Amino acid sequence: MTINIESWKIDDEQWMEKRLSEWKEYEFNISNYAGYEKSDFPAYKKYFLTGDDKSLTSFIRTNHSDQRLIEMWLHPSVEPRVYEKIAESIIDIRRVRQTFLRNTPARRKSFKGESHFNGKDFIIYKALFPSHFLREDYPELDDSEFKERAWVEQKLMIAAYLDFFERKEYMPYDYCQVSVPYWKELFATGYQKKTSCEKYLLYFEKLKSNGVNHPNKIKLLEEILSVFNAQDLPELALKEISLVRESLSS
Helix, strand or coil: CCCCCHHHHCCCCHHHHHHHHHCCCCCCCHCCCCCCCCCHHHHHHHHHHHCCCCHHHHCCCCCCCHHHHHHHHHHCCCHHHHHHHHHCCCCHHHHHHHHHHHCCCCCCCCCCCCCCCCCHHHHHHHCCCCCCCHHHHHCCHHHHHHHHHHHHHHHHHHHHHHHHHHHCCCCCCCEEEEEHHHHHHHHHHHHCCCCCCCCHHHHHHHHEEEHCCCCCCCCCCHHHHHHHHCCCHHHHHHHHHHHHHHHHCC
């Protein structure tokens, strides 16, 4: 069922004209994602324009998780609670999080409009991702698998950070700007004897030395480096960070 149907102002001619003019940008950006069928695009468009419940039902298909991401993406609301409600109704939200991380923005460099998610990147990220990476959320994994999952996800976020800094243009809607607290939990949970942070710690330290060209890039870099300065990381991580920094000063 369509959530917050009143967000669609279908009786407002100007609103509908603007919505229709925006559709091509949304269509292009969704087309850049793997796994979405062209046959579903007419339903996407109708839901995007009118909030049509039958169209929504037709492409969700028994709560297909990745399609719930489309439901959020195409919703016109700017109210965080609307997106939280959709997220709360997703059965396999972890799959949706993985889809989100695997496709933005480092792996999908081209987009039309304001951003990969047409300006919705922050609001979708905040609705999908928890504040903490909790053991009880993964009862099917043993302890080793849980650590592996955390490390894989933190590497996906690192890829997003690298892309954010290496792009010449500043991307104001890049979700990675609000993801550091969650990334820190992934890093602390997933760090093990066989893992290493040397490569990207060196990258971020070099970036600091060379300087970055936007206030929000500076802010994000400071937040990331503050994670490596934190004393509540695993002992193994603290030792490696110390050794890396000693090599930089020698």
